[in-house]
Amino acid sequence: MDYVFSGRPYPIEIISETNEAEIQRMAFAYISEGVIPAKKLLDALHVAVCTVKSINFLVSRNYKHLANINRERRIIAVNLENNYINPLRIITPIDLINYEN
Numbered sequence: 001m002d003y004v005f006s007g008r009p010y011p012i013e014i015i016s017e018t019n020e021a022e023i024q025r026m027a028f029a030y031i032s033e034g035v036i037p038a039k040k041l042l043d044a045l046h047v048a049v050c051t052v053k054s055i056n057f058l059v060s061r062n063y064k065h066l067a068n069i070n071r072e073r074r075i076i077a078v079n080l081e082n083n084y085i086n087p088l089r090i091i092t093p094i095d096l097i098n099y100e101n
Contacts, residue, residue: 023048029082035074036066047088051079054086059096067092 026048030036036044043066050058060066072090079088091099 019052023052026051026078026082026084029078030075033074033078035071035078047075047090050088051075051084051086056087056089057096058088058090059093060090061092063092066090067095 023045027036027041027044030044030047031038031041036047043062046058046060047066049055058066067090072088075088075090079085
């Protein structure tokens with residue numbers, strides 16, 4: 001399945017099978033390292049899904065807890081400590097629209 005954005009088709013991957021235990025482990029790693037607050041477990045889970053499934057971009061309007069460069073760097077550090085080397089970018093919708101510029 002493709003999604004057309006700015007006149008260009010982009011493939012969409014449907015995530016049907018997940019490693020729930022690994023996703024939960026990574027979410028709690030972000031929380032235990034102080035990268036994401038414990039009360040923001042859903043944010044941690046969103047990041048963990050992207051990490052475990054090797055998704056390159058997480059688009060968020062949550063500037064405080066996700067879409068900022070300092071948080072992104074700390075998430076990448078936790079990912080590297082856990083042998084996840086895929087570069088995850090956490091960007092805003094505006095960043096996504098302007099990504100090719």
